[in-house]
Amino acid sequence: MDKVLYIDYERCIGCRACVIGCEECSGHDHLSRMFVDELNPGETVATSPTPCMHCVTPACAESCPVQAISIAADGTVLSASMEKCIGCKNCTYACPFGIPKVDDVKKVMYKCDMCYDRTSKGRPPMCASVCPTDTIRFVDQSDLKNDPPKPVQFKWDFGGTIIETRTVIGLPDTEENRFGYREGDGVQS
Amino acid sequence: MNFYPYEEDSLLFSKISARNVFIVLVILFFSVYIGSEQFGYFDMALYGYLWATILCFVLLTIRITSWTLRPPTRRLWKQGIKMMFSAKGLAFVLKTLYTNIGEQKFIRKRSMYRWAQHMFISWGVLFSFAITFALVLNWLHFELVEPKTYAAVVFGIPLFRMGVDSPLAIAIYHGLNWTGIATIIGCGMALYRRVTDEKKLVEQSKEYDFFPLFLLIAISITGSLLTVSALWMEGAFYLGIGLAHQVTVIIFLLYFPFSKFWHLPLRFLAVMVPVYHSMAEQKPCARCGREYATVTQIKDVQLALEKRHLSVPIEHTNLHFSDMCAECRRVSHRLGGYGAKIELGQAHLILEPTGRNGLQLKKGGKQ
Structure with missing residues (x-):
């Protein structure tokens, strides 16, 4: 079953368990690839986690001058290959979602690879495993995209450029303030 | 996936590749012609290697052409070269060339063990390349100028003389053995790391990461066995070992532009990056x-x-x-x-x- 990350960010409490969990993934070399951003610092406590969106046509890979970023057979966009990456940072600027990071000392880019060692074996990524509020979930892609529990984002139109992402973002309900996901859905992952 | 062509002209890649391959072949021909002193010192024992080397250069040229046609690659090369025209930029690039490729400092920052293994492999392979290409393309040969004295001749120019039994001569005759030993040590360390760190190296594969190491070890061992056969086995199995060595080297040369070894040309673009980041x-x-x-x-x-x-x-x-x-x-x-x-x-x-x-x-x- 093809599973993807689902981020329902109105549930986020900013605990940063996902950031720490990400560091602990065996293939991540103790470098967290997860972001938790404060959306209105000083005004509200709203936070949001952001993993890689795993674009179908990744701008990071397209902007890489040495073709260091490859896409696994299941569509996961991997971190730059260690021997190819030249640390130029093109990917960090090209990504419309602000995901890739570059270690200036080691001269290598790193980003969320959905814990490839885990997800390639059907296990959920670390961030989804440790999230205490189900903000980050690892769910079936077709179910989520065809029958979402609430309005979601996975097709982005940037002035005519359509970018489709495997990661799905759940939008907050700002009209009726109904919180979370459809009733009856149990906690997964 | 993005299937848009890099350029509007769909034949551009073919045209530029054909032009570049032609230029490379002309340069190769004249380098062989001059190096072998009008084919006077042509080493027929290396004939198979010669054709594989020429094919390797052709394939590499096509791959480099395709790579440099990519918009981000072309742009970065252009910017880097432009910055090298200033004295400050050139000094910056030369310094980075030493730290990045000579000393490979960035790998040391990743891990000391990986740095040591990579220094053994990279310098082993680079010196092997230098010796192999120089001999195969006849850029370098030795002339017996006196009964017990060789002259090393590079592109037809005698560079220095040495006694046939002198320590310098012994060191040079066995040049490929020394580089082979370094390569075997480095590949052994790399294999050990790949096996023991299997759980950390989640994206490694047999085809992409292990095969090149085995190939380098096969080349180094068969090459070293030629010396063993000649020195200590009275030439037993020399022909078979020679053939096995030739086969492994030819596989390497044809595999080089499309494999993990492709990162070697890419590292030269990395030299442009620090100047690109700091001079704007x-x-x-x-x-x-x-x-x-x-x-x-x-x-x-x-x-x-x-x-x-x-x-x-x-x-x-x-x-x-x-x-x-x-x-x-x-x-x-x-x-x-x-x-x-x-x-x-x-x-x-x-x-x-x-x-x-x-x-x-x-x-x-x-x-």
Whole structure:
């Protein structure tokens, strides 16, 4: 079953368990690839986690001058290959979602690879495993995209450029303030 | 997947490849002609290696042509070369050439063990390349000028003389053995790491990561066995070992441009990166004002994305998402998801969601 990350960010409490969990993934070399951003610092406590969106046509890979970023057979966009990456940072600027990071000392880019060692074996990524509020979930892609529990984002139109992402973002309900996901859905992952 | 061609002219790659291959072949021919002193010192024992080397150069030229046609690659090469025209830029590049390729400092920062293993492999292979290509293409040969004295002749120019039994001569005759030993040590260390760190190296594969190491070991062992056979086995099995060595080397030469070894040409572009980052004006984020990139690089990235039909503009403004720092890009998407207005303090603009998951200028949103 093809599973993807689902981020329902109105549930986020900013605990940063996902950031720490990400560091602990065996293939991540103790470098967290997860972001938790404060959306209105000083005004509200709203936070949001952001993993890689795993674009179908990744701008990071397209902007890489040495073709260091490859896409696994299941569509996961991997971190730059260690021997190819030249640390130029093109990917960090090209990504419309602000995901890739570059270690200036080691001269290598790193980003969320959905814990490839885990997800390639059907296990959920670390961030989804440790999230205490189900903000980050690892769910079936077709179910989520065809029958979402609430309005979601996975097709982005940037002035005519359509970018489709495997990661799905759940939008907050700002009209009726109904919180979370459809009733009856149990906690997964 | 992006199936747009790199350039409008679909035959451009074929045309440029054909031109580049022609230039490389002409240079190779004349280098062999001059090096072998009008084919007077042509080493027929290396005939098989010669054709494999020529084919390797042709394939490498085609791969490099394809690579440099990619918009971001072309742009970075151009910028790097342009910066090298200033004395400061050239000094910067030469310094980076030493730290990146000579000393390989960036690998030492990744891990001491990996650095040691890579120094053994890379310098073993690079010196092997130098010796092999010099002999195979007949750029270098030895002439017996006196009964017990050789002259080393490079491109027809006698460089120095040495006694046939002198320590220098012994060191040179066995040049490929020394590089082979270094390669075997490095490959052994790499194999050990790949097996013991299997759980950390989640993306490694047998074809891409293990096969090249076994190939290098096979080349080094068969090559060293030639010396063993000649020195200590009275030449037993020499022909078979020679044939096995030739087969492994030819596989390597043809495999080189399309394998893990392809990262070798890529590292030369890495030399341009520090100068590219440090010699241009810094750019502030359109939202928070933090300096996060250089003006040149942001323009280059936007140009490369445009050529790949992947521009990500903020509608009704002159800005792209890359005009904001990474954090502001992430936050803007989320604020847009809430339907909140997004203030770009530095650009004096107010944005709102487009309703199609993008961002646009809010009506009357110019501050």
